[in-house]
Amino acid sequence: MHPSRRMSRILALLTALVLAAAVSGCGVTRGSDDPNNRRLRMLIPNSVGGGYDLTGRAAAKALEDNELTGRFEITNVKGASGTVAMQRLLNEKGADDVLMLMGLGVVGAVYTNKSDATPLKMTPIARLVEEQEGILVPADSPFKTVQDLVAAWKKDPGGLTVGGGSTNGGPDHLFPMQLADTIGIDPNDVNYISYDGGGPLTTALLGSKIDVGMSGLGEFEGQVKDGKLRVLAVSGDERLDGVDAPTLTESGVDLVFTNWRGVLAPPGISDEQRDYLVDRLTQMHDTDEWRDALEANGWTDNFATGKEFEDFLAEQDKRVADTLKELGLA
C-alpha cells in the first residue's frame, strides 16, 4: 500500500498548499486609528494584470511598504469598462476608507454606457500617471510622416482604416476622433476598428490589415525597435524618450492628447478625510518604490492634486462628452 500512502501524502501537501494560499489571502493585520496604519480599500475597474490594475497595485504597495497606510484590500470590479466600478463607488457615498483607480477610459465608458455615476460626482484625490498615444503604421506603409497620413485621410475619410485597442469611449477611440476633428474630418466618417487590446491590434498592423493603429506605445516597443512597425508621431506635448518620432504639434497638427490615470474617492466624505488621502498619496509620490514602478512600467509621472486635478477632471469630462455626443454615442 506504499504508493497509495505516498499519494495521500502528496494529496495532503497539495491541500496544505491551497489552504496556505487561501489563508495568506485573508491577512490578519487589523487596522487602527493610527493614520499610518489605517486599512483602506481600493477598487480597480478592470481585471487583474490590466493597466489600471498594475497602477493601482503599484500605488498600494508603495503606500503599504512605506508604512503610510495599513494593508489594502484590493477588489477588481470588472464590467462595462469601469462603469460598474464607478457605480459601486457612488454607492459607497460617505465611506472614508475607499479609493478607486480610474482614468480617461473610465470617463468615456460612463458616457457610452449612459451611466449617471459620473466622475464629477466623486471626490477627486490625485492624478498619478499619463501615457502618450502613438500613431503606428506597418513598415511597408506608404505613410512616412503625419502629413502623409493627414493628406490621405482627408482625401478619403472613410477609406482609411484606423485600429485601436479600446472599445468606444476608450483612449484609443477618443484619440483618432479628436485627431480627425482637429484636421477637419467629421469624426462620424472615421472608420474605427476596435481590437481587444494591444495584442490583436499588433497582429492586425503586422499583417497590414489596417492602415494605421493608435495606441499607447508600451506594448509595441519590441516591434518598433525591430523595424516591423513605424511610429509617425506621439500625442503628448513633449517627445518620448527612446521613441524616434515627433510630437503632433511639431508635425503641424494642433493637438495634445494623453491617456491618464488617477484616484477618486466616493462623494460625501469630509474635508479632513479628503486631505488625509491627498496627503498619503502625495507622500507616496515621493517614495523610491513609486519611482521604481514608474520606470519599470514606462509610465510618465504626471502627479497633480487639489484644484489642479479637479479642473483637469472637469476639462477632460467635457472634452470626452463633446466628442462622444458628436458621434451620437453619449
Next chain:
Amino acid sequence: MDLLLDGFATALTPENLLFATIGVLLGTAVGVLPGIGPAMTLALLLPVTYSVGADSAIIMFAGIYYGGMYGGSTTSILLNTPGESSSVITAIEGNKMAKAGRAAQALATAAIGSFVAGTIATVLLWIVTPQVADIVVTLGSPSYFALMVLALFAVTAVLGSSRLRGFIALFLGLAVGLVGTSTGQARLTFGEPLLADGIDIVVVAVALFAIGEALWVAAHMRRKPLEIIPVGQPWMSKEDWKRSWKPWLRGTAFGFPFGALPAGGAELPTFLSYATEKKLTKHPEEFGHGAIEGVAGPEAANNASAAGTLVPLLALGLPTTATAAIMLVALQGYGFQTGPTLMDDHPDLVWALLASLFVANTLLLIINLPMAPIWAKLLRIPRPYLYAGILFFASLGAYSVNFQAFDLALLLVLGVLGFFMRRFGIPVLPLIIGVILGPALEEQLTTALKISEGDVSTLWSEPVAVVVYAVMALLLVAMAVTGVRKPAAEEPSLSDTPGNNDDKELVER
C-alpha cells in the same frame, strides 16, 4: 540542438526543478478550483516572483500554465463543473464516464492525452516557432470568420438525434451570446451595466451542467433509493488505450495550429475534435453516455493549443490569451525586450522555457496519473453530500469569475434553464457552442466588413478562407452523396428519452 540541451541544463537544475514542481502543483490546484484560472494566479504571483531569477520564474509559470490546463479537466470529469471554457467539452462525455464508474479511465485518458499532446506540441514549438511567426499574422478576419463557420458547420454533428431540439439549444446559445454591448449597441442588457460585458461562458457552463443536474437529481431523489456510484477498474484497459490513441493525435493536430493563430483560441479545436471523434468512432452509441474518445480528443486539443499560443508569444511578442499576456508582462518586468527579437537576444531564456514545458508536462503525468483512482473515489460520497459539494464548487467558480454576487443570480437562473432543458430533452452542448461561437463569429464578420467598407467579397479574399470554404463544400457534397441520414436508433442521444436518461444511468450501473 545545443541550445535545446542548454535549455534542459537550465530547466533541470535542482532549484528550477523545484520551481517547476511548485508551478505544476499550484497550476493543478487552481485548475481544479473552477473560476480561478492560470491567468489570475500568474497575475497574483507576479510581485512575488520578482525576487527570484528570471529563468526560475518563467519555468514556474510554464508549470502553472500546463498544470492549470490539466487541472480543469478533473472537476469537469468528476463534478461536471468545468473550470475553464476549454474544458467544457471534456465534461460532456467525461462526467458520463465518471457516473458509469469509469472516472479513473476518464482521468487517465485526459492525463495521458494531455501529456502526449503537450509533448508533441512542445516539439512542434521547437521546430516551427522561428519559421511560422511571419505567416500567422497574414491571417485576417475573413480567414477567422471562415474557420468559425466551419466550426458552426461541425456543430450539426453534435446536435443529437432530434435536430429540432438541437437547433433550439443552438439558438438559445446564440441568444445568450448576444447579451452585451460589444457592438456598441446594448443588446439584451435590460439597462443593467453588469450585463454590458456579456455573460461569462464559465457561468453558463457551470449553471447548465452542475446546477441543472443538481436540481434534477434533487427533484427525483425521493423516488428511488440512494445509489452509490461504482468505482470500477482503476486503470485503462487495452481497449481504452486502443480507443484513445488516435483521438489524442487528432486532437493535437486540431489544437496546435489553432493555438498558434493569434485569434484561434482553445475552445474551437475542442469542438472540432469532439465533432470529429463523434463522426469517426466505432461506438457511436456510446456518445452522450460516456465515450472515451470524447474525452481523449478534446483534452489533447486543449493542451496542444496551450503550447501553440506560445508560438506568437515567443516569435512575435504577441500574447493571444490572458495567461500569455501576463507572461509577457513578467518578461518585460525582468527587463527583457519582448517582440520579434526575443529569440535572437535571449535564446538561453527561450530555450529554457521550452525545455521546462517538457519537464512540466512530464511532472504532470507523474503526479496525476497515480492520483486518478484516488480522485475517482471521491464519487463514492453519498449523493446528497456529493451534490452539496458540487453546488459549493459551482457557486465558488461562478463567483470567482468576477467576484460579483450578480453572477450567482445568473447562475441560478441559468441553472433552472438547465433543469428544464433536461426535462424536455434539449441537449446542452449546442447551447454552449452557440454562446462561445456566436460573439466570436460576429466580431470577425463586423471587423472584416468594416475594413472592406461593406464589400462582401472580402470574405473570400484570403487563401485560408477559400480553402476552408472549399473543404466545407466537399464535405457537403460527400454528405449528400453518401446520405448521412442514419436511423434514429443508431444514435441515441441526450434527447431520446426526455427526462429519465440520467436517472437510468445512475440506477442501472
